[in-house]
Amino acid sequence: MPDVRLVSPQGKWILLTTVLGSSMALLDSTVVNVALPRIGRDLDADLSALQWTVNAYMVTLAGLILLGGALGDRFGRRKVFVVGVVWFAVASLLCGIAPNAGVLIAARALQGVGGALLTPGSLALIQASFHPDDRGRAVGLWSGFGGIGAAIGPFVGGWLVDGPGWRWVFLLNVPLALVCVPVALRHVPESGDQQAHGRFDVLGAVLGALALALVTYALIEAGGGGAVVVVSAVAGLAAAVAFVVVERRRPDPMMPLDIFASRQFTAVNLVTLCVYAALGGFFFLAALQLQVVVGYSALAAGTALLPTTALMLLLSARSGELAARIGPRIPLTVGPLLCAAGMLLMLRVGPGASYVADVLPALVVLGLGLVTLVAPLTATVLGSVSVVRAGLASGINNAAARAAGLMAVAALPLLAGMGEEAYREPAAFDTAFGKAMGWCAGALVVGAVIAAAVVRRPPPDCKRPECLRHGGVTAPPLEGAPVRKRLG
Numbered sequence: 001m002p003d004v005r006l007v008s009p010q011g012k013w014i015l016l017t018t019v020l021g022s023s024m025a026l027l028d029s030t031v032v033n034v035a036l037p038r039i040g041r042d043l044d045a046d047l048s049a050l051q052w053t054v055n056a057y058m059v060t061l062a063g064l065i066l067l068g069g070a071l072g073d074r075f076g077r078r079k080v081f082v083v084g085v086v087w088f089a090v091a092s093l094l095c096g097i098a099p100n101a102g103v104l105i106a107a108r109a110l111q112g113v114g115g116a117l118l119t120p121g122s123l124a125l126i127q128a129s130f131h132p133d134d135r136g137r138a139v140g141l142w143s144g145f146g147g148i149g150a151a152i153g154p155f156v157g158g159w160l161v162d163g164p165g166w167r168w169v170f171l172l173n174v175p176l177a178l179v180c181v182p183v184a185l186r187h188v189p190e191s192g193d194q195q196a197h198g199r200f201d202v203l204g205a206v207l208g209a210l211a212l213a214l215v216t217y218a219l220i221e222a223g224g225g226g227a228v229v230v231v232s233a234v235a236g237l238a239a240a241v242a243f244v245v246v247e248r249r250r251p252d253p254m255m256p257l258d259i260f261a262s263r264q265f266t267a268v269n270l271v272t273l274c275v276y277a278a279l280g281g282f283f284f285l286a287a288l289q290l291q292v293v294v295g296y297s298a299l300a301a302g303t304a305l306l307p308t309t310a311l312m313l314l315l316s317a318r319s320g321e322l323a324a325r326i327g328p329r330i331p332l333t334v335g336p337l338l339c340a341a342g343m344l345l346m347l348r349v350g351p352g353a354s355y356v357a358d359v360l361p362a363l364v365v366l367g368l369g370l371v372t373l374v375a376p377l378t379a380t381v382l383g384s385v386s387v388v389r390a391g392l393a394s395g396i397n398n399a400a401a402r403a404a405g406l407m408a409v410a411a412l413p414l415l416a417g418m419g420e421e422a423y424r425e426p427a428a429f430d431t432a433f434g435k436a437m438g439w440c441a442g443a444l445v446v447g448a449v450i451a452a453a454v455v456r457r458p459p460p461d462c463k464r465p466e467c468l469r470h471g472g473v474t475a476p477p478l479e480g481a482p483v484r485k486r487l488g
Contacts, residue, residue: 004189006134006141013187014129019142020180021085022122023149024173025115028057028092031157033287034302035166037423042166045101046420047413048220052105054284054409055216060112061119062402063209066254066395069120070200077124078190082181084117089177095170120395128191154287158302201254204246208254211239212403219410223419255396264384265393267454268332272377272397273404274447275336278440280405281412282343282366285436289346292423293430294353304359311367316375323376327457332380333448335373340444342366343437350430380455408443412436 004011036050043049072080091114094107123142130138160168214236221229247253260266283305290301323331345362353359381397413422416435422428 003131004129004134005131006138010187011130011134011138013183014125015138015141017180017183017188018122018125019145019149020176021081021118021184022142023145024085024088024092024176024180025061025119026149027153027156028111028115028170028173030153030283031160031169031302032057033283034154034157034298035161035169036288037291038161038166038298039101039104040423043098043101043104047418047423048420049101049105050423051220051409051413053101053108055220055406056105056108057112057115058402058406058409059209059213059216060109061115062112062399062406063212064113064116064205065119065399065402067200067202067205068116068118069124069395070254071117072121072124074200076190077121077128078184078188081118081121081125081188082184084114084119084121085177085180085184086114088114088118089174090114092170092173092177096167096174119398125188125191129189152306154302154305155299156302158297158299161298199252201247201250201252204243204250204254207239207243207246211236211243212406214239216406216410219407219414222414256392259385259392259396262384264455265381267450268328268377268380268384269397269400270450271332271336271447271455272381272400274443274450275339275373275377275404276401277404277408278336278339278343278443278447279370281408281436281440282346284409285412285433286346288423288429289349289433290359293351293426293433294349294359295351304355305363307360307363308367308370311364311371312374315371319371320375320379323379328376328380329451329455329457331372331376332451332455335369335371335376336444336448336451338369338372339366340369340441340448342369343441343444346437347434351426408440412439415439 004014006012006015032054036053039045039053040047040050045053068080068084088111091107091110095104095111098104098107126138126142127135156172157169160166160172214232216236218229218233218236221232244257247255247257260269286305287301290296290304291298296304319331342362342365345365348358349362378394378397381393385393412418413432413436416432416439418432418436419425419428422432
């Protein structure tokens with residue numbers, strides 16, 4: 001049984017290294033969007049290259065994150081976490097010195113592999129290392145510090161882009177890794193799953209990543225047409241079908257399909273796809289809109305987006321408490337609708353827009369929507385399956401969220417009619433941005449309808465087979481941890 005106490009020196013070191021590791025991956029996912037216009041100018045890259053700068057990372061991360069968690073369980077969570085941190089740092093160095101867009105995109109794909117190794121391990125190390133009485137508080141601190149990192153990410157990215165340059169957005173990960181790895185090797189105990197056995201589902205992971213990559217390519221390059229796009233789309237769909245067949249037939253699949261027998265789990269993941277597709281598209285395009293159309297600097301654009309994450313930091317715990325009292329249906333219905341309203345308010349953000357009158361109201365409404373839905377969404381995912389499958393459920397939901405953002409970044413410019421040079425033409429980009437916000441709002445409304453129609457409050461502590469089918473098994477709070485921490 002893990003027995004490290006949070007107040008001990010070792011407990012503080014464990015918390016530090018897991019926060020540093022997860023922050024590396026989290027910061028890169030938030031700061032790169034702010035740097036995109038400068039990257040495009042410096043590397044003479046068109047819009048599709050900027051899309052791939054974001055999506056190359058997401059393809060490998062979303063496709064391999066479940067395999068990364070399984071590797072940690074089998075070979076040691078600390079070992080795989082450290083390998084992931086080193087891998088991520090080396091790939092970040094390659095991003096920072098990339099001489100052209102092609103090298104940058106390839107290095108971003110390598111970054112995603114490192115992220116898939118370290119992201120599941122950071123939380124798993126806390127779960128495996130701390131005494132049960134301290135585990136809930138440790139998870140809460142890890143989440144809180146991670147939230148702070150997400151909040152300051154766009155600001156830090158903007159400061160780096162306007163100061164030493166966009167390359168430091170990636171190079172910053174190297175000193176973080178130089179601190180993280182020695183601390184992990186010295187202070188974090190090794191752990192693993194003694195029950196882990198069987199062969200790894202490498203084929204499933206490869207097919208999943210291949211399907212994402214091929215469909216993404218087809219969406220990004222669809223504007224140019226041609227046989228290659230058609231072949232890529234067909235091959236991507238074929239890989240997706242093959243992935244489902246492999247997962248259904250394997251005795252030890254990466255993603256057991258029977259978990260979707262829970263109607264609630266399936267519904268909440270559909271809501272996740274709608275919500276995170278809209279959010280992925282919004283944050284990709286909003287940073288460009290503020291710089292290309294409104295005329296903000298990178299630092300000003302990053303700072304402008306802070307209210308959304310600040311609201312989440314301040315109010316998410318209370319949102320989790322409220323959802324625990326009233327059930328998830330109302331928050332998961334109202335939250336996406338508020339986010340949709342915030343995105344429609346972004347239609348006011350054009351040339352000469354006022355931050356206080358135009359930008360801030362949209363971001364506040366969006367932030368309130370995220371506060372309303374994010375904590376209940378996470379708690380409902382974990383509560384919709386049996387306790388022993390909570391880790392698997394969390395991993396699938398995480399992968400779904402990342403895949404949704406990936407598809408949105410690939411598809412939205414096509415749906416909105418953005419040309420390859422759109423981000424260099426303010427008037428054209430502004431028109432396309434308005435269309436894109438309409439698509440994002442529509443996706444959120446679909447998510448709200450699904451939540452209202454299907455999501456229900458799970459019966460407490462139900463362990464009957466029919467509860468497994470309909471999503472009624474609730475995951476109890478971590479031993480010794482208050483319910484508020486578990487849900488928040």
